[in-house]
Amino acid sequence: MSEKITNPTKKCNRCGCILPIDDFYLIYCKQRNKSYRSGHCRYCDNQKSKEDYQKHRDKRLKSKKEYYLKDPWNARLRALLRRCKKGYITTDDLKQIVKDSNGKCAYCGKEINGDWTFDHAQPISLEGTNDPENIRVCCSSCNFAKGAKTEIEFRTDLYGVPF
Numbered sequence: 001m002s003e004k005i006t007n008p009t010k011k012c013n014r015c016g017c018i019l020p021i022d023d024f025y026l027i028y029c030k031q032r033n034k035s036y037r038s039g040h041c042r043y044c045d046n047q048k049s050k051e052d053y054q055k056h057r058d059k060r061l062k063s064k065k066e067y068y069l070k071d072p073w074n075a076r077l078r079a080l081l082r083r084c085k086k087g088y089i090t091t092d093d094l095k096q097i098v099k100d101s102n103g104k105c106a107y108c109g110k111e112i113n114g115d116w117t118f119d120h121a122q123p124i125s126l127e128g129t130n131d132p133e134n135i136r137v138c139c140s141s142c143n144f145a146k147g148a149k150t151e152i153e154f155r156t157d158l159y160g161v162p163f
């Protein structure tokens with residue numbers, strides 16, 4: 001009586017390891033109506049699915065980034081929402097604010113030429129919100145100079161009087 005081989009093994013064509021046959025997934029082939037063992041071990045399968053996931057994730061992140069680049073309004077809105085959690089504002093509100101500004105900085109009155117930045121009139125650090133009434137379109141130098149000052153403080157700096 002020949003001795004039964006109790007532990008059949010198989011060599012993985014990916015990592016080259018010789019492993020118990022159970023470490024190779026059974027794959028069912030519909031056309032041949034037959035199951036066969038995968039050519040690579042389950043550890044390599046797991047590795048591969050991790051790589052696939054990573055690839056998929058990179059692709060998804062890239063398309064997300066492209067999406068925002070394609071829609072700068074969305075990017076601007078996101079930037080506001082990142083900085084402040086309070087209040088409610090939409091991209092339409094931002095477009096309206098820019099329209100109302102006639103392309104000029106809300107603080108110094110300079111023509112902005114498309115390089116708008118958005119500022120919280122009442123700073124976030126002083127309970128300012130993202131509500132449209134609190135958002136001003138301004139040039140980047142005013143935005144930078146204003147910092148955490150209130151609108152009144154900053155205008156007083158610029159003109160000696162608040163309005």
Ligand SMILES: [Zn+2]
Nearest residue numbers: 012015041044
């Ligand atoms: Zn393997």
Ligand SMILES: [Zn+2]
Nearest residue numbers: 105108139142
């Ligand atoms: Zn300005």
